[in-house]
Amino acid sequence: MGLFGRLFKKSKKEINKIEIVSRKPVGKFRVLQIFQILGRQILSGEVLEGVIYPGYKLKGKDVGVIMAIEKEHRRVDFAVSGDTVALILENNMKAEKGDILEVYQS
Secondary structure, eight states: OOOHHHTTTOOOHHHHHHHHHOOSSOOEEEEEEEEEEEEEEEEEEEEEEEEEEETTEEESSEEEEEEEEETTTTSSOOETTTTEEEEEEEEOOOOOOTOOEEEEEE
């Protein structure tokens, strides 16, 4: 590692920290089941309000980024209120069955 690499190296806390920039949530999601498949966390549940797209962020006790959305074992571009979907997350977050998570734009 060069001199600049050592000077501007980010700590592990900074790399793993995800921030929410928007102030107003665009939707809500209720967690019905939680899975771990191939190292990815998958939250299965129901969209209560709004529209959810990949790249949006979920906030509960922790924050997670939505990598993909699946409905009836098929990838979809978005989910609207009333849909039962599986959200594939980029990182693991602390969520429990029955939690209602807020959805924010990225």
